[in-house]
Amino acid sequence: MKHTNYSSLSQHPGAHWQVLGELELAMGANAELTIRAWLAEILGPLNLHADFSNKVLSSAREAVLRAGQAEAAIPFHHLHLLVFIPAERASQAGTWGFFRIEKVEDGANSQSNPDHAIEFYLYVEGQ
Numbered sequence: 001m002k003h004t005n006y007s008s009l010s011q012h013p014g015a016h017w018q019v020l021g022e023l024e025l026a027m028g029a030n031a032e033l034t035i036r037a038w039l040a041e042i043l044g045p046l047n048l049h050a051d052f053s054n055k056v057l058s059s060a061r062e063a064v065l066r067a068g069q070a071e072a073a074i075p076f077h078h079l080h081l082l083v084f085i086p087a088e089r090a091s092q093a094g095t096w097g098f099f100r101i102e103k104v105e106d107g108a109n110s111q112s113n114p115d116h117a118i119e120f121y122l123y124v125e126g127q
Helices: 032-046 050-070
Strands: 002-011 017-026 078-086 096-104 116-124
Touching: 017 032, 032 050, 032 078, 050 078, 050 096, 050 116
Parallel strands: 078 116
Antiparallel strands: 002 017, 017 078, 096 116
C-alpha cells in the first residue's frame, strides 16, 4: 500500500482540478479500513457534511468491490484511488457533489499486469 498526500495540492495536467490525495493498494488486500482512514484524513480539512463523506466512502467501497470481481478476469497490478477538487474554489460553502471515473490501463502496452484507477471528482454545486 502506498499512501500519498499532497501537502501543496498539485494541478492535474490539462484540467482545472487539483489532486487532494492518492492511495495505491495491492489487489486482494482487505482495504476497507485503509480506505476509510485515508478518506477521513484527506477530506477532513474540507469540513464536509458527514452524509456526503459517507456517500464518497460507499462509492469507493462499491468501486473497489467491483474492481476485485473484475480482477478475476483481468489481473490488476495495483488499484489507485485518487480524489480531485477544483483548482480554484471561490468558497467551500454550499452543497458538495461528486462523480467517479474508473480507468483500466491498456494491458497491451504494459509488460506486467495493468493498473486500475478509481478517480473521485468533488465539486461545490453551482460553482
